[in-house]
Amino acid sequence: MPGLLDHYPGMTLGGHKQRPESRGYVKALSTNIDIGPLIQPNYLAAQSDQTAMVAVVKMARRVLQARPFAPYYVDEIFPGNDICTDQEILDFARERGGTVYHHNGTARMGPDNDPYAVVDARLRVRGIEGLRVADASIMPAPISGATNASVIMIGEKAADMILQDAAQPLRRGAEHPANESGTTAGWEMTACSRAV
């Protein structure tokens, strides 16, 4: 039962692939905000992720069966010695594997020619004026590590960019007051400027 400790001593070794190549999606099902989206992570869809996961389980076994662990290691309880072949290991990973809670990239940042880039380099949502996204979803690709520090950095950077853009002279009706370089080249200028 979840949340209960086992009645015997043991140790756990878990592993995951830092930069998975499987790609899922989040799909809005309704314009009604009370209806949640469809979230399809597509875990272990990519062959490279499958190969890595099988290798991870094999490596974990090698580590725990290495000589330094001998005084502490009696037997493997989970997934157990009857899980042997690559296919059995992969099936086990699919059935019992879990997430490490570092979801990201569902509204990724990218250049104009990327049809899947939701936000530009200043985190502005393409096609919607006055809206930015500043969280883990804008990561263009999974990072090698836990996500919290990077998300804090994204928030800090977004705050700086919002203040920078607010300080730029505005063209009446312009969608974006400044381009990525912080200049207004190509934009029609007016005398007004907005206070920060």
Ligand SMILES: Cc1cc2nc3c(=O)[nH]c(=O)nc-3n(C[C@H](O)[C@H](O)[C@H](O)COP(=O)(O)OP(=O)(O)OC[C@H]3O[C@@H](n4cnc5c(N)ncnc54)[C@H](O)[C@@H]3O)c2cc1C
């Ligand atoms: C169990 C767990 C353990 C983790 N452990 C670690 C760790 O050890 N180290 C690490 O680096 N990272 C860890 N992470 C990952 C890290 O916490 C996340 O990557 C990070 O918090 C993501 O930040 P975010 O701003 O993108 O989203 P969130 O932190 O999820 O913030 C989203 C915010 O939006 C709010 N919100 C949602 N919907 C609405 C709405 N409709 N209107 C208004 N507000 C809304 C939510 O209430 C929430 O405050 C862990 C995550 C989990 C779940």
